Amino acid sequence: MSVDAGPRKADAEYAIEYLQEHPEAGLCCEDRCWWITPNANETDQQVLLLDVAEAERLKDDSRLRRVLGIAHAGRSLWVVRRMT
Numbered sequence: 001m002s003v004d005a006g007p008r009k010a011d012a013e014y015a016i017e018y019l020q021e022h023p024e025a026g027l028c029c030e031d032r033c034w035w036i037t038p039n040a041n042e043t044d045q046q047v048l049l050l051d052v053a054e055a056e057r058l059k060d061d062s063r064l065r066r067v068l069g070i071a072h073a074g075r076s077l078w079v080v081r082r083m084t
Contacts, residue, residue, distance in 0.1 A: 007035060007046040012058040015048055019080050020063070027058060027078040040079050043072060 010018070015036055019025050025047075026040030034055035036048035050058065058064070064078040 007049045010036070010048040010050055010054070012050070012054045012061070015050060015054070015058050016061055016063060018048060023080055025079075026067070027055070027064065028075060029055065029059070029077075030072070030075040040067070040077060043070065043075060043077060 015027070018036055019027065022038060024039050024041075026037050026043065027050075028035050028037050028043045028046075032052060034050040034052065035046040036050070037043045037045050038047050039045060059066075059078055063080055065081045067077040067079055070077050
């Protein structure tokens with residue numbers, strides 16, 4: 001029987017790898033809490049947690065773009081840029 005241990009701590013390097021491997025995922029921030037959600041359309045789910053310093057490094061990564069106008073007031077979301 002497997003037990004879901006919940007979200008785990010990650011650094012910026014691991015988080016960007018996760019985001020690139022899971023294009024539906026996103027980086028979320030609310031009230032200085034940072035997490036990776038497996039689905040950017042459902043930002044309440046958390047698979048990875050980041051501390052503030054790691055998240056600040058990650059959000060400024062050129063591979064990510066901020067998504068404007070999401071449904072949750074006070075929450076921010078970044079996703080991997082689509083390269084054409």
